[in-house]
Every structure is written in structure tokens, then in C-alpha cells.
Amino acid sequence: MTEERINEIARLCETMAIDSLWLYTSEEANYEQKKSEFVQIVGYLVRAARVRLAKNGEFLSGSIDDQLESLENALPKAGTPEALALESDGLAGGVWFYSDACPAGIVWVMRNDQGDEWFEWT
Known part of the structure; x- marks a missing residue:
């Protein structure tokens, strides 16, 4: 995925x-x-300081690589009901991201x- 495409996604998804x-x-x-694309998008945005990863009102600790690895490893394995839901086009597809199984939000x-900075919690 190109940097240009990731920036377009960030613009469309901001907040x-x-x-x-x-x-x-x-x-x-x-x-x-x-x-893989999802982790690439999140990784790019975290490294560019456009987003931070957090859970339950707390920023994640550890290196960016460790945080991304945690997210990647937590994503449902292919073929599981959770993965099939993520693949669906319906609104249920994104429910996993709001479950306890997901280690972070943005x-x-x-x-x-x-140059003033603030955080938009989602």
C-alpha cells in the first residue's frame, strides 16, 4: 500500500x-x-504521530513495534467466526475491535x- 493511499485513508477516517x-x-x-494492510496502515499512522494506540482510557506502553505486534497477534486467525465476521460487509464486521480481545483502539x-496538539479519543 502506498504512502499516498494511507494518507488518503487517514484523511477519510480522521477522528x-x-x-x-x-x-x-x-x-x-x-x-x-x-x-497485513491494516497493520501497515496503523503502523504508518502511529510512526507518523497521527494516532496513538490506547485501551480503556490509557495509552499503550512499550515500543511502537511491540504495540503493533500485539495488535497483529490479537487479530482473529483466518477461518474463525471472528475472522469471518471481520470479512463480512455488514456492520457486525467491526464488532471485534470493540471487544476485550482487541488490545487497542486509536x-x-x-x-x-x-501547532497546538490535543487528542481525539475514539
Whole structure:
């Protein structure tokens, strides 16, 4: 996925929850490819300081790589009911991201023209 495409996704999803990023993975991709694209999108946004990962009102600790690995490892395995739900086109597809099984959501890092920064919790 190109940097340009990831920035377009970020623009479209800004201030939305983490499941919105999942919805913008390639429709033609299989589940494992979608997982890879999703982690790539989240990783790019975290490294670019556009989002931070958090759970239950607390930012995740550890390195960015450790946080992304935790997210990637927690994503449902292909063929499981949870993975099939994520692959669905219906609203139920993103429910996993709101479950206890998901280790993180995203917090958007917002900046105004003066450089002031605040967090938009989703």
C-alpha cells in the first residue's frame, strides 16, 4: 500500500474509530492480506504521530513495534467466526475491535495551525 493511499485513508477516517481503518483495506485482498494492510496502515499512522494506540482510557506502553505486534497477534486467525465476521460487509464486521480481545483502539493526534496538539479519543 502506498504512502499516498494511507494518507488518503487517514484523511477519510480522521477522528473515527479503529474499525474504520479496517474498512479501507483492499476489497480484493484475502483475509491475511487485509490483516497485513491494516497493520501497515496503523503502523504508518502511529510512526507518523497521527494516532496513538490506547485501551480503556490509557495509552499503550512499550515500543511502537511491540504495540503493533500485539495488535497483529490479537487479530482473529483466518477461518474463525471472528475472522469471518471481520470479512463480512455488514456492520457486525467491526464488532471485534470493540471487544476485550482487541488490545487497542486509536486516539487521533490533532494539531491546529499554531501547532497546538490535543487528542481525539475514539
